[in-house]
Amino acid sequence: MRCGFCGFEFEEEEGIQGCRNCPMAAGCKMVKCPRCNYENPPEPALVKKLKKLFGKRK
Ligand SMILES: [Zn+2]
Secondary structure, eight states, rough: OOOOOOOOOTTTTTOTTTTTTOSSSSSSOEEETTTTTTTEEEOOOOHHHHHHHOOOOO
């Protein structure tokens, strides 16, 4: 996935699952960018599928 703030690309698993103690819900799914700590929403499964189909672009 790509960070919406700094544009850094990283695997969702590499991101920081920062919201375990989120008061809104027990563990919202936000993924923090390892570079700038911006909270990104996780990519929808459909987007992941499309990316796999077309391969990774850099
Ligand atoms: Zn970032």
